[in-house]
Amino acid sequence: MTSESVSLARSGEVATLTITSKMGSMGPAFWREVPQALGELGSARVLIVRGVQVFSAGLDVKANAAQIAPVLGDPAGFAAVVAEMHAAIEGLAALPIPVIAAVHGWCIGAGLELIAAADLRLCSGDARFRLPEVLLGITADLGGLQRLPRLIGHGRTAHLALTGEPIDAATAERWGLVTEVLPDQDALFARADALAAHLAALPPKALEGTKRILQGERPHAESLAAAVAWNARHMTLDGLQSALKK
Numbered sequence: 001m002t003s004e005s006v007s008l009a010r011s012g013e014v015a016t017l018t019i020t021s022k023m024g025s026m027g028p029a030f031w032r033e034v035p036q037a038l039g040e041l042g043s044a045r046v047l048i049v050r051g052v053q054v055f056s057a058g059l060d061v062k063a064n065a066a067q068i069a070p071v072l073g074d075p076a077g078f079a080a081v082v083a084e085m086h087a088a089i090e091g092l093a094a095l096p097i098p099v100i101a102a103v104h105g106w107c108i109g110a111g112l113e114l115i116a117a118a119d120l121r122l123c124s125g126d127a128r129f130r131l132p133e134v135l136l137g138i139t140a141d142l143g144g145l146q147r148l149p150r151l152i153g154h155g156r157t158a159h160l161a162l163t164g165e166p167i168d169a170a171t172a173e174r175w176g177l178v179t180e181v182l183p184d185q186d187a188l189f190a191r192a193d194a195l196a197a198h199l200a201a202l203p204p205k206a207l208e209g210t211k212r213i214l215q216g217e218r219p220h221a222e223s224l225a226a227a228v229a230w231n232a233r234h235m236t237l238d239g240l241q242s243a244l245k246k
Contacts, residue, residue, distance in 0.1 A: 003029070003033045003036070003037075004021070004029040004030075004033065005019065005020060005021040005026070005027065005029045005030035005033050006018065006019055006020055006021075006030065006033050006034060006037055007020050008037040008040055008041075010042075010044060012197075012200065013043065013044060013045040013046065013200040014044065014045070014046045014047075014048065014193070014196040014197060014200055015041050015044035015046070015047045015048070016047070016048045016049075016050065017034075017037055017038075017047060017048070017049045017050075018049075018050055018051065018052060019049070019050070019051045019052065019055070019056055020052055021060075022053070023053055023054055023056075023057040023106075024051040024052070024053070024055055024056030024057055024106075024111060025056070025057050025058070025059075025060040025063070026056060026058060026059050026060055026085075026110050026111070027060040027063035028063060028064060028066075028067060030060075030088070031084045031085050031087070031088050032084070034088035034091065034092070035087050035088055035091050038091050038092065038095065041095070041097070044097065045097055045199070045200040045207075046097055046098050046099075046196040046197075046199045046200045047095060047097060047098070047099045048099075048100045048101075048102055048192050048193070048196050049092070049100070049101050049102070049114070049115070050101075050102040050103075050104075050189065050192070051103075051104065051105070053105065054104065054105025054106040054107075055101075055102075055103040055104060055105060055106065055107040055111055055115075055127070056106070056107055056108065056110070056111025056114065057106055057109075057111065058108035058109030058110045058111045058112075058132075059109055059110040061136070067081050068081055082141060082142075085110070085142055086142065086143070088114075089110075089113060089114055089117050089142055089143050090117070090143070092114065092117045092118070093117035093143075093147075093215070096204075096208040096211070096212075097204070097207070097208070098119045098120065098196075098199050098207055098211065099117070099118040099119050099120070100118060100119070100120045100121075100122065100192050100195060100196055100199075101114070101115035101118035101120070101121045101122070102122050102123070102188050102189060102191075102192035103115060103121065103122070103123040103124070103127045103178070104123065104124040104126060104127055104184075104185045104188055105124075105126055105127065105128070106127075106128050106130070107123075107127060107128065107129045107130075108129075108130045108131075108132060109130070109131060109132055109133060109140070110142050112129055112130065112131050112144055112148075112160075113131075113140060113142040113143050113144035113147075114142075116143060116144050116147035116148050116151060117147060119211060119214075120179065120195065121177060121178040121179065122178055122179065122180045122181075122182065122188060122191055122192055122195070123169050123172060123173075123178045123180075123181055123182070123188065124169065124181070124182050124183070124184055124185050124187070124188040125169050125181055125182070125183055125184065126169070126184075126185075127168070127169040127172065127178075127181075128166045128167070128168055128169075129160075129166060129167050129172050129177060130160070130164065130165070130166040130167070131144060131148075131160040131161050131164065132164040133161070133164070134161065134162060134163075134164050135164040140161060144157075144161070145157065145161060148160070148161075148177075151176060151177060152175045152176050152177050153175075153176075156175050169181045205234040209227070209230040209231065209234060212226075212230065213226055213227045213230070
């Protein structure tokens with residue numbers, strides 16, 4: 001699949017969604033095309049999300065203005081416009097397969113909110129992360145303020161969201177936003193491909209169950225019970241015996 005803002009490619013059981021728009025900007029086409037791409041994953045067992053020049057410069061405010069301007073001051077109308085954006089990011093988060101975000105260069109605003117919906121995040125040494133919405137007179141509303149505290153803590157999320165200041169790759173790793181920093185873009189993409197291949201070889205139901213339990217915001221005892229219930233439904237004797245032989 002190739003469209004105006006994204007392209008989807010498959011290599012075996014690994015799919016790669018590339019943000020192809022200039023500087024990874026997220027205009028109206030992006031929000032339409034991402035759900036379409038996710039609907040075409042088929043039997044893919046892992047998804048990598050990456051950019052071209054950079055990962056993403058975030059929401060293309062100018063391109064989206066035609067949709068947003070008429071509904072300013074209209075809560076219901078505004079919510080309807082933003083719902084399309086939510087569908088793209090929430091659709092990514094809802095995938096039953098692992099999602100790896102491979103970030104190089106800038107990852108700004110909606111781009112940062114997008115990678116917060118991924119399961120694993122890697123970056124190159126030139127990566128920079130920023131949540132600048134307050135500088136534009138708006139509040140981040142695409143899931144970043146909900147997901148980032150679980151990844152990096154309330155205080156660090158507040159620093160990003162209230163100051164609008166960027167952080168570099170080393171800080172992102174120290175804060176836990178990314179788990180690995182690679183020297184350059186080529187090394188980043190090679191590592192993402194290798195990690196995806198590793199995940200694709202693992203039992204898919206075990207990965208899905210792990211992902212679902214990690215995402216859930218249940219009380220401790222309820223989360224434990226959910227993990228047990230998942231295994232009761234999906235664990236097989238053949239799978240267990242196969243694992244014991246490794």
